[in-house]
Amino acid sequence: MRINLIPSIEYIKEEEMEGKNVVVIDVLRATSVITTALYNGASEVVTAVEIDEALKYKDENTLLGGERRALKIDGFDFSNSPIEYSREAVFGKRIVLTTTNGTKAINKSMRAEKIFIGCMMNGKAAAKKIIEYDKDAFIVCAGTYGKFSLDDFICAGKIINDAVEEKDVQIDDFAAAALLSYRDNRDDVISYVKNAYHYKYLISIGLEDDIKYCFREDVFDVVPEYRNGSIRL
Template identity: 45%
Template structure:
């Protein structure tokens, strides 16, 4: 079993993910939203690349059956019900609803990963559950960091390190590429997460927007046990 990392959506190469088990991470905040919404009882999350596509699909559904969620540049989309804040996706809001979602980085990463054999959704909040599922599947893994506007993102990278560290704690024979090994080293040196993440540019943007509650929530380790899967253009729990 081999584990590799792709550092942003712009660096996805089809040949690297074809027939692989892919794990998509957008810790701040798309994948944290997806995990939270599904854990709170939403039927499914359907990701879209553009606002226009999202609204077009919404027009085909009964208004009481769906929630529009998403952001551009970390700010809520004007026509939408919710932003990209996981704490907004409460049980009484999303239960039995379909969440139609578009974000700057996360949903773009998902839509570019469809050549993979299996696509799982991960964040800090469900990292241990994802690690356990990967060990159970026992096939080569490529962890894809959504990144920020096509660039490397420190927050997604340390989340990758945490998942790898959880896998190694059970099976230390896993093969790691250099970039995957480095992620584990960085995690082990910053297990509190904040000591590393506070240096990230995305963290600074969120702080400037007053998103402190989101930051705190998204850094919580393994508080949710579900593993979402992106399949047939929608995300549901495995």
């Protein structure tokens, strides 16, 4: 099998995903939110590209989460901070999520056979999941406003590292670069991510705790999967 890395949503060619498996990454913060919410007992996560689309889902069992420019959307229950999605807040609830980057990346991956949600916190489990199915896979980095982002890149490198340690797989050059970046910086990933534009912006609006939360490795053994219109465990 072969693992290919897509460095941002602008590089997605949807027809190439036919029959392949995909892991979508938006480590800061959408895929970290999705993984956290489902681990904490949310019944499902529905992704919406636009705010108006998300608002249509609102009912007594549905909570709205998301951001624009990393800030909470007026009238929503949550921002895009995974720390907010505690078991007490989300257990048994449907979450509808709309974000600047991550939900768009998921939407553009719909032609894949299977879509998994990856982040640092479930990286090893995500790697095992794509190895388990033993077919060519794409790792899709959401990026930041359509552009390459170091934070997603090193997260992809972590998942690729865990995959190649599990099985002898082929990887493309982008994947190899991400793998080497992770291996060179695995002892202090945060120092690497400090060079990212998105990191600096989140710090500027007071979200350092979110960054620390999202870059914990392998604290969850669950891999959310998109199927039949929503993301579930």
